[in-house]
Amino acid sequence: MRRGFAGPVLMGPVLAALALLGGSAGADAVLEGRTLRFEDGANLLWSRHYPAGLGDLTGPVTLGDVTYLGVGPVVYALGPDGTARARSDLPGTVTSLDTTGGTVRVSTSGDGYMERFTLGSAQDGGRVQERVVFPPDPDVTGWLRHAAALVPAEDLARAAREDPLNPFLALREAQEAARRGDRYAMLGAVRRSLGGDLPFPAWVELAAGLDASGFPAAANLALDRARRDAAARGYDPEVRVSRQALFAYGNPSGYVGTLLDQGRLGRAEVWLRYLRDLHPRFEGGPALYARYAALLDAQGRSGEAEEWRQFTRGLRAGTLYNLGPDAPRQVRDVVRLSTLALLLALLSALLVLTVRAWRVQGEDTRALGGRWGAWLRHPLARVRRVAVLYAPWGERLGLVALAAGLVVSVAGWQWANTTAQRLNAPALNIGTYGGGWYAARLDDLDLRATPDTALLAGLSTQLGGEDSAARDRYTRAGDACALNNLGTLAQTHGDEPQAREQYRAALAARPDLAAPAYNLGLNPGTPGTIFQRTYRPGDPRLCYPDDRSLTRAVQGDLSVTLLRDLRDPLGNLSPGGSPASVRLGWAFLGALALLTLLGLSLLVPRPAGAARQGRPAAYRLAALLLPGTALLEGAWGGVLLLAWAGAMAALAPLAGLTRFATPLDPTNPATRAGLLTLLAATYALNTLALVGAELRVARRRRRSGQTD
Structure with missing residues (x-):
């Protein structure tokens, strides 16, 4: 009885399946506009419409009983009944599909680059066999969520049946069930949303949706899967x-x-x-x-x-001067303040020297056509009588020192600006290295030929599976980080003794490196090694360049920038540079010209009238108002002048004279009090020094009068 009852029941589905297979044996997939039709002669078996918002369509191509269609940055593997069997997530818009040779090859394109990938079988989930690095493009990484959002509410159930691989459709079903109060359907939809294989950006978006919908445990699970997927991709x-x-x-x-x-x-x-x-x-x-x-x-x-x-x-470890991720901007703020202070000190010193020489200079140039007319009538003789030349050699040397500091400070400002810009280049800030988008953007940086650049290239090729090319680049780099990564290559290929030798050499060269310490079993507690131990256990730890290494690759140290600017002063005036870079280029040229003129002044003897300068009242007043300017012949005079100029530059924002950020916030009461105290101290010390100088001058005059 039982056997006779089961036979007819089972026979129906078997005959239906055979009919479907027989009917689809000669079926073809045809793309008409944005509708994919699966036809058997004149019979339409099924059709799928893809809205324009999903991106370009590519294909279809057929391999066995599976139809492959590229939709934007994904490839769907569709079964004979039209249900999605697998989905391959790719880093760019699909441009071609090829099944020659029994495998599915996919081409994708991005902004200035193309990539080729091989897809696994639909039965295995259609995994991409090569490494996929996602560009920071929401149209690519957020495609699944966007595709689910395009489905009208009345078509949601049908779309979820046809594409069970899109978890955002299941999330929408869970939200609808929660609104209806259907707890069983809600929990089932949440479980379905977590049952697929997603790239980590989609897991994060799904986690946010689950969290906002009141499913915190499911969101935690999605975040954990995001970590694991990112770790597997080399982030x-x-x-x-x-x-x-x-x-x-x-x-x-x-x-x-x-x-x-x-x-x-x-x-x-x-x-x-x-x-x-x-x-x-x-x-x-x-x-x-x-x-x-x-x-x-x-x-x-x-x-x-x-x-x-x-x-x-x-x-902060590994950043410039251990100042943290914003170190270049902090350095820029410091050198910008120092530039303003040096410029203020230099202009103040020149002003005081001009006031002292003004009377005698006028007398000496009267016979040459006057203070200004002499520049046209007797320019060479007038040059011999510029105010700086009336100063003694020690004061001129102080001016040269201030001008040299100004040149270095402007170059440092330029270096900090450029370093901040280049360290923030998109290619260096995506959480990993490698991939077509990364390579295209990295070429725009025009990296310097340094070991640090070779290390970057080695990491990119090693993460992409090109071990021979990576070994060659690491050998050229030759630093401690590259030695560690050579050890990881040896360990990957089973050469444990060679790997440990490389790790020990790397750690000996740089004891602060965490990667070789981890690989030798010393268990350092950095974020990278903790992540490695948790999500890539058993794999050797790669060494990545820190900010100091990246700075050497993209820009070089300050000394490199200064030497380059000195060799090619007009290089910063190129039309391709940013407006700020061009302005700083002109400032550097001006500071360099001033340094050159002051340096030449050291070779010219003082005019004959320099002995008649004396200490006029205007000079004494200027020296009293501008501390340190009358004391440049001594080392402490320069220190006093720089302290006063630094305090004035730091307090300038309070008067609205400057608007840029400074490392010292004068609006802070404690900072403001400290700066005002420093300013008062410079005036007090300067006054004491000037009183002492006046007493010495008066004493010399008395002695001279007694002698006469």
């Missing part, structure tokens, strides 16, 4: 991430800001932990960490707040 905490890139990777920092605004510190900590694990060096990170720590303090959780502050301080 690493040691590589910085810009705000633009982080926005394309799901905008986790923006969601943290929303949670903090809502006062949801518990959920904010989960997302901050995600950033701390994967992208601790993201742009704007220190400010967000400080905001979270302040909120913890307000709740009486000072221990946790201090932990976050300590973590933030730990991220």
Whole structure:
């Protein structure tokens, strides 16, 4: 009885499947406009329409019983019934599909580059066999969420059946079920949303959607899968991430800001932990960490707040002068203030020297046609009587020292500006190295031929699976970081003794490197090694360049910039430079010209009338108002002048004379009090020195009168 009943029941589905297979044996997939039709002769088996908002369509091509269609930056593998069997996420718009040779080859294009990939079988999920590095482009990384948002509410159930691989469709179903109060359907949809294989930006976007919809446990699971996917793709905490890139990777920092605004510190900590694990060096990170720590303090959780502050301080290691991620801007603020102070000191000294020589200079140039007319009638004789030449050699040397400092300071300003700009280049701020987008953007930087550049090239090729090319580049680099990475290549190919030898050599060359210490089993506690131990266990740790290394690659040290500017002073005036760079180029030329003229003044003897200068009243008043300017023959006079000029430059924003940021905030009461105290001290010391000088002059005159 039982066997007779089961036979007819099973026979129906079997015959239906055979009919489907027989009917689809000669079927063809045809793309008409934006509609994919699967036809068997005159019979339409199924069709799918793809809105224009999904991007360009490529294909279709067929391999076996699977139809492949490129839709924007993804390739769908569709079964005979039209259901999506697999989806391959790619880093750019699909431009071609090829099944020659029994495998699916895909070409993608981006802004100035093309890439080729091989897809695995649909049965295995259609995984891309090569490494995929996603560009910081929301149109690529946010495509799945955008595709789900285009589905009308009335078509949601059908779209979810046809594309079970898009978790954002399942998330929308869960949200609809929650509104209806259908808990069973809601939980089922949430489980379906977590059942696929996604790139990490999609996991982050899904986590944000789950979190906002009231599914925190599911959001935590999605974030963990985002970490694991990013780790598998070679993303690493040691590589910085810009705000633009982080926005394309799901905008986790923006969601943290929303949670903090809502006062949801518990959920904010989960997302901050995600950033701390994967992208601790993201742009704007220190400010967000400080905001979270302040909120913890307000709740009486000072221990946790201090932990976050300590973590933030730990991220300064490896940056320029250990000042943190904004080090170039801080250096720029310092040299900008020093430039203003040096310029003020130099102009003040020249003014006081001119006031002292004014009377005698007028007398000496009267026979030559006057103070101004002599420039036209007797220019060479007039040059011999410029105000600086009336000063003694020691004072001229002080002026030369100030001018040299001004040249270096302007060059430092230019270097800090350019370094900040180049370190923020998109290619160096996507959380990893490699990929077509990275290579295209890196070419725009015109990197210097240094070991640090070879290290960057080696990392890019090694992460892309080109071990031979990576070994060649690391050998050319030859620094401690490259030695560690040579060790990882040896370990990957089974040569453990050689690997350990390279690790020991790297650690001996630079004991502060965490990567070789980790590879030797010393377990350093940096964000990168903790991430490696958790999400890439068993793999050797690569060494990534820090900010100091990147600075040498993209710009060079200040000495390199200064020497280049001295060799080619007009180089900064090129039309391709930024307006700020051109302005600083003109400032450098002016400072260099002034230094040259003052340097030549050291070779010219004083005019005969210099002995008649004396100490006129205007000179004494100027010397009293501008501390240190009358004392340049002694070393302490220059120190006093620079201290006064520095205090005046730092206080200038209070008077509205300058608008740029400075390392000292004069609006802070303590800072303002310190600057005013310094200013008062310079005036007091200068007054004492001038009184002493007047007494010495009076004593000499008395002696001279007694002698006469």
